[in-house]
Amino acid sequence: MNPRRQSRLIVVIAVGSLIAGAIGLMLYALTDSIDLFYTPSEVIEGKAGQHPQVGQRLRIGGLVVPGTVVRDATSLAVSFDLVDTGPKVTVVYDGILPDLFREGQGIVATGVLVDKTTINAEEVLAKHDEEYMPPELAEKMKGIKHVKPEQGATSL
């Protein structure tokens, strides 16, 4: 390689790795703010030494605990518990749930922390995992019955 090309290549590589390093450090410093949500144990036990305050707006993401979904008979009000690996947090919500909402499903809810373990949510989003399989296979492998999303259940 001739010396001019070589020096250009070195400059490009040096500048490139400097920029990559700078952006890497920046993202590392911002890790906590880039996370979309708190997990239930972070809400209760705190995250990086900081506890969310009662009255704070936050997002929480966790799995819906089977058997804790309580629906109001006359309105859209619903409450359920979320869990990750530790303690549970109760979510209270009044609105239409996404199609994928079901017991055991990952959920991300935005709302206000009304007391240490309860969140009054104004938005509930469903998170799904990366697994795709036909219903027969899911039944065989996981014992999950295919639940067809109810038609017309979404809001517009």
Place this chain on the structure above:
Amino acid sequence: MWKWLHPYAKTESAYQLCSSLKPWLWGGALLSLAVGTVWGLAFAPADYQQGDSFRIIYIHVPSAILSMGTYVAMAVAALVGIVWQWRTAFMSMIAMAPVGALMTFIALFTGAAWGKPMWGAWWVWDARLTSELILLFLYFGVMALYVAFDDKQQAGKAAGVMALVGVVNVPIIHYSVEWWNTLHQGATISKFDTPSIAPEMLWPLLINLLGFALFIAAVTVVRLQNEILRREIHRPWVQQLAASRLEQKKVEPRHAV
């Protein structure tokens, strides 16, 4: 080792290479897109959780993967252009940019259309969605910088630097779902592990991925030829080419309607 590549630094041989590749790329793209799309949309089984809605994966995933792939290819072209000062490298870089931007847009758009029924939201500012949006802006930046200069060699250098700097965003997009909590799911196929998708759903996805790649290559090749002709319009070989095309048109007998 790279001796076979050197002739294509010359615009004329690059143009001829494009001409001979073009029919294969278009043919392969149309064939695999037709097979993959029909198989995926009509014959692959429905998903156990998402039902038929999951089928948008056959457009969303190939366009998203290739929005990043095209960016990397563009950055490699920029590197070759800057270090080895090949004019054809900058020309291929700028030929790829709008195609990559289109792929990014398709990925964002199909993602929103998929997110609304499944998640319950068109858009969430999570790490994956935000970094993919930044990728779209990077493409726009490269294109805008190239247009901003009248001297196209200078323009290629400026846009090339932008393309090279932006390449740090590609690993960020890919690992965003692992590094941070996101609403977006983790990787289904682009990981060093068995894909988390049943084989009868995976095959049409892979075929469509190939189809999208060939389509991008085909459009890039056409755009590269145009760019070469535009930049080399005063060269004898371009004028000869134009003259011979004109000649062909005159000789062909026209049937009266």
